[in-house]
Amino acid sequence: MALVTSAQLMRRDKPKREGNVHHVLQAALRQGLVKVSADRLLHVEESLRPSYEAFPKDARGNLPPHQVLPALTRAYFAKEHGWLVRGLESPGAPIISPGESHEDAHVAITGGPGGLYEVQILKDKAPGLAAALRDAALSPVAASAGLSLGDISRTVAALEQLLLEESLPLLRASYFLDGLDSGEDAQVPAVVEEWQAHEALLSYLLLFRHGLPRSLTDVESHQRLKQRAMKTADWSALKKFEAQALSEVVSGGTGKIGKISWSQASEAVSVLAMRYGRWQESECEDMKSTLLKMDAGGGRVKLQDFHGSPKHPHYQFTEKEDYLRKAGILVEEGDEQYVLIANYLLGPSNCIASSEYFAVCCLNQCEQVVSRLETILQAPAATVGQIMDAASGIRGNIGNIGNSSHDTHDDPPTAELQESLGMLVDNTGAVVLHSPGFRRWLHQAFPLECPRPTVQEDAAEEAELAEAREWLEMDEAARQKWQPLVLHPSECTRVPEWHAERSESSAEEGSEKNEPPGPPAAMLEVRHLADLMARCLCCALAGMEAWAQLHGVKASPKVDFFSPSVPPSQGFCARAREPISSGELLLDLPLQACLRPLHVDTCHFSDGTFVMDEQQKLMLQLLHEALVNGERSGWLPYIRTLPRTFPTLPLWYTAEEKKFLKGTSVDTLLEAAHIASDKDLQAMRACCQSDLLSILPDSPSLEQLRWAASVVASRAFDSSAAGVILAPFADALNHSSAAPHTRMRDCGKQLLFHAERDIPAGEEIMNCYGLQGNTQWLLNGGFRDSSRPCDDLLVTPADVVSSALAHLHYYRQDEAARSADDEESFLCSRLSLLQDRGLWHWQRVFLPITG
Template sequence: MFAKASVGVTCWLALAAGVAAAPGSFRGAPGRDRAVALEEIQASLQEALEAVLSSEGAAKRSAHIEARVWQTFQSLPKNDVGRLAPKAVRYLVHSYFMKEHGWLIQGLDPHANQAEVSEVHEVSILQDKAPLLVESLLEARRSNHGLSLSDVVAMVGALERLIFDESLALLQASYAFNGLSAAEPIPQRSAHEVLTSYLLLFQLGSKANLTDVRLHQALKSRLSQREDWPELVDFESDTVLNFEYARAHTSNPFLEPQYSFQDLSEMVGEMAHGYGKWQNRECQEMKAELIEADADGDGRVPLSRFYLQADNAKYQFSESVQYLQEIGALDESGREKKVRIANYLQGPSNCIASSSYYSICCLSECEGLLNELEAKVQAPTAEPAQLLDLVGHISSATVDAPRELPSGLVRRLQDIADHNEGQVPLHGRLFAEWLHYAFPHECPYPKVFQEAKALTPQFWALKKMSVDAEERLEIASTATLQPENATQATPGGEAEIAWSSEELLHAHEAPARKRGSARVALRCVMQLALLLGVLRAAAGSWQTLRSMAGFGDKAAKAALPF
C-alpha cells in the first residue's frame, strides 16, 4: 500500500473530526452509515492510488523524502492542532527542492522577503495537472487544519512525480530521434544513445524541439565535439551502470543486456533526481573562481574584479549592473561596489533546463547549513547562546569549525533576540542576514525585494541580462567612484557592519477562522468521490498508454521509478 500518498488526507481528517463532533448531523444520515460510506471511499481511494502508483517505489521514495524533511518540519511553527499552516508548508517544500535538486518550481518562487507570498496550491504544475489536490489544499487552508508530516511528504512526492511525468515525454521523443520503438527491448548501445538524447532535450527545457529528427541529430553531433561532452556521457553511463548493479542478481551475465521502456524510465527517473547535484559542479567551479577574487574573504568581489577576469579564466562574468542590483547581488554600501558571491550563484542567470514548470539552479548550500541547526534545535526559535554554540561548531566548504564568532556577530544575534522577546526565530529575515555574515560564501544576503519575480529565469527571459566586453571595461573603470563617506562594511568584525533591522517571519502566520465541520465534511466527501473517479480514469489511461507502448500485462504491473 502506498502509505505516504495522502492525497486528500487533510480532508479525510477534517471529515473524521466533523463526524466525531456532530454525529447524525451530516445530510440527515445515521452516524454509522456515514462512517461506512467514508470508509468505502477511503478504501476505494487507496485502491485507485495503488493502481496508478507503484507501492514499492512510492514507499521507498517517500521514506527518502521524509528523512530529508522531518528536521525542518519539527523546527517550523505549527498551528493549533500541531500541523503546518500554508506559509510553513510553502517554506518547507521550497527549501527541499532547492536543497535536494536545485529545482525552482513556478509558483514556489523565492519568497524574496516579502510579507505576501505564493502558496503551494498556486504551483503551476499542480494547477494544470492536479486540480483536485489544489482544492484539497485550499480546503485545508480554509478550515485551518494544516498539513501533517505525512501530508507534506506526499505533497513533495506528488510534485516530484508530476515533474517526472514530463521526462517520460522526452524519453518517448528520444526513442523516435534514434529510430527506435518504445515497444521493443533495445541493446545497451542503443540505450546509451537514447539516454544521451534525453539529457540533451532535458537541458534544452522548454526550447527543445521534440519532432525534428534531423535537427536533433545535428545538435547531438555538434555538442559531442565540446570539451564538456565526456562529463555528460559519464553521467549517463554511471546511471546505466548503477541500474545494472541493482539488478545483477536477476540478470544473466552471459547475455547482452536488453532494456525495455520501463527500464529506461527508471534510469530517467534517477537522472532527473540526480541532475541538480551533478550539474552543481559548475556552480562550485564558479564559486571557486569568485572566491579567488575575494581578497578580504567576506563573500564579496569588487565589481571591477568581477568584470575583469583573466583571459584564461574558465568563466567570464557578464551580468549587467542592473541585473546584479535587482537580484540583490550588488553591495553598494562601501566606496566600491561589490558582488555578493552567494547571491550571484543563486541568481537566475545560473539556472538551466527551464521547462514550463521549473528550472534547475545552483543548489542552496545555506539550506543545508540551516538544516543542521534545525536538527539540533527542533523548534521554531532558540536562545542566542545556544545558536552561538551550534554555529561555532558547524563547518562549511569555506569555514572551518570549531571557531569563535566575532564579537560583532555576537552582538547582532542578541539584537535579533531582543527584537523577538528574547528568542531568535530560525526562519526569519534577520537570522538569514546573520547567517549571511556567519557564512558569507554560502548564505545569500536577504534583500527585501520590490518584485519577487526578479529572482526567476522567466522574469529575465525578455530582458537584457548581460553586457558586452566593452561595456564591462567601462563599468569596471568607474566602479570605485562612490561617495567618500560611504561605509566600508566589515562583516562580523569590530567595525559596524552594513545591517538592516527589518524583520519578516517567513513561516509564521495568524490563525485563520474555523469553519463549520459539516460544511467542511460536505465539500470533502464531494472532493474525495470526484478524486476517486479521476484516479480510476488515470489508472485506465496509464495502462492503455503502456499497452500502446507494447508492454502487455506483465509490463502493466511493473513498478514506476517512484
C-alpha cells in the same frame, strides 16, 4: 518506561467544512502518489523532518496551515535537486519565463497566502490536487487542522513525481532522434539493445540540458549537437553519469544489463533527472572558486572586478547591472558596488535545463546549513550559546556542504557574530529561528552559502511568523475552551514549543535587581514539569477504572497499577499498596480487553503481494484505533496512557547520536535491527498506500509508523490463543530481566499474573520477561536493567530533563560498578551543568565517560 500520552496522534472532531477539505486533499494526494514508491516517500519525509521539528507546532504536532507549506516545498527542491519550480519562486526573486534569458526577468510577487496551488505544473497536470491545496490554503486558520509531517511529505512527493514525469516526452523524442521509432504516432519499441538505450539516454541528457527552446523533430540538427558534445572534455563524465543510472535500474549496479525495456529506460530517466542537479554542481563550485579569488570580504566582489574577470569555457560573468540590482545581487556601499557571491550563485541566470515547469540551478547550500542547524537544535528557538555552538560545528565541516576553498576564507569574527545574534534575543531569552532577523544573521555567519534576504523574503518570513503565533494562540484558546469537557493529558504535559511569556512577578524581580535575563521561559517551565506530569497522569487514568469494569478486568486492590514513578517523567509503574504474599493473584486480564489485530486479520489482500507478521498487524491495528476511531475507540483510555515518543530508543537515534554507541554490542544489534525495521516500515507503507488495506483511509506518516512500532516492540505480550497483543494494566508491570516478582499464566481466554514472592508495601512490582541482557533492553526499550549496571552502555533517563529531550548517555569500560549514591551524585552534577548551559529543553546531550 518513559510515558507520555499519544493524544496528538488521534483525530479530533473538526468543523464540517475543514473535515471535507481535508478529506478531498487526502483523496487527491492518494491519486498523486500512485507512482511514488514507499522508499521515495520515506526519503522525502526524512529530508523534511529537521525543518518540521524546528517549526512551532500545536498540541497535536501540526504546523500552521498556510504559509509554511510553500516555504518547506521550495527549500526541499532547492536543497535536494537545485530545482527552481515555476510558480514557487522565492518572494522578490526574478522570474525567467520558459525560453527567455535572464535579461527578460521580472520580479516575482509570489510568497503570499496563495502558495503551492499556484505552481504551474499542478494547475496543468493535477488540477484536482491544485484545487484541494487551494481550498486548504484559503480556509480559515480557525477551521483548519494544520499540517502533519505526513501531509507535507506526501504533497512534496506528489509534486516531485509530476516534475519527474515531464522527462518522459523528452525520452520519447530521444528515441525518435536516434532512430528507435518512426514518429509520434508510432509505438516505441518494447525493448532495445543496451547500446541503443545508452545512446537514447545520452540524447535525453543533451535535450534536458539544452532547455527551451529546443527541437524534438530535427534529426540532423540533433546529431550535429551530439557530435559536438562528444568532442568536449565533459563527454566522458556525462557517459559515466548516464551508464551508472542505467546500471542501477536494470542490474542493481552489477553491470549485467542485456536488452532494455521502455519501462526500464523511463525509470533510468527519472534517476537522471533527479540526480542531475547534484551531478552538475561542479560547475557551480568552479564559479564559486573563481569569485572567491576576487572576494573583497564578507562574500562580496567589486562590480568592476566581476565584469573584468577572464572568460571561462563553461561560464562568464556578463550579467548587466540592471539585472543584478533587480535580483538583489548588487549592493551599494559608499561609492562602491558589490556583487554578493551567494546571491549571485543562486540567481536564475545560472540555471540550466530550463523546461516549461522547472529549471536546474545551483544547489542551495544555505538550505543545507539551515537543515543541519535544525537537526542540532530541534526547536523553533534557541539561546545564543546554542546557536553559536551549532554554527561553529557546521563551519568546521563546511567542506562537506560547499567548496573546500572555503577553508581559505576568513570567517566573520565570533564576537561580532555573537553580538549581532544577541540583538535578536526576544523577551524570553531565545532567538526565533524562522524569522527575518535570523535569516540576515545566517548571511553574516555564512556569507558564501547563505544569500542576503530581499525585502520581499523578509516580509514572507514575517507572514510565516505571524501565522504561527496566531495558530498557537488559537490552539491555546481551544485547549482552554474544551479542557473541562475532554482532557487530553498531552495538552497538559506538553512543553510549549513557542515562547510563553514570563510571569509578571519574575519580570519585575529581574528588573528590580538589574540582573541579566534568565533562561527562556520554556526552560523555566521544564522545572515545574514534574508537578504538571504528576497531576496529568492522574487525569489520563480517570476513565481507566470504568473501562476495566466494562471489560471484566479484575485487579487486586493491593496493587496500584498506575502509580506515578519517581521522577514522574518516567511515567507509570505498578506498586504494592499494602503487603502482598507470594502466590496472590495480582491481575486477571480477559483477552477481550487486550488490543488485537482484529480488523487487519479480516482484511483480504487479493493479489497476495503483502505478507505481514503478527507484530506488523498489531501495529496497523493500533494505528487504526488511534487515527481512525480516535475518540470513538473502545481502547481510548488505554491509548492515552501509551508513550507518545520514545526518545531513549536507540533504533530512532540520529546519526550523531549513534556515534556514542560505537564499540558496544548495542551498535552491532542496531545495524541488523535497522535493516529489519526499514523493511517493515516500507512494507507497511506500501500496504497503507494500496487499495488492499481499507482500515486506514490515509497513509500514516513515518512518525506515526515509528510510534506504533515502538509501542509494539517495547510493550507487546505473546499469547498462545491470540498471538501478539497489547495488554492494558499488565504493561504497567515494568519489564526487568531479573525480577522474580510475578509470573504470567496464559489460560487461553485470560492472562493471570501472580506474585512470585512476598512484596512489601510501596515496592514496585515488575514482570520477568526472561534473561535478556542490557543490550537487548537498550535496543527494545531504551532502558537498562539496574541489576546489571556495568553491562555495555548505560542509558539513564535523568529526572524531568530526560522527557524534555536532554538525555545522558555514557559508556563504562571497566567492570567495577559505582554505588547508587555515587551515580546519583554524578547525575546531579551533570544536570547542574546542563542547567548552567541552558540545555534543559532545547537539545539532547550526550556525555561519553570512560573509566
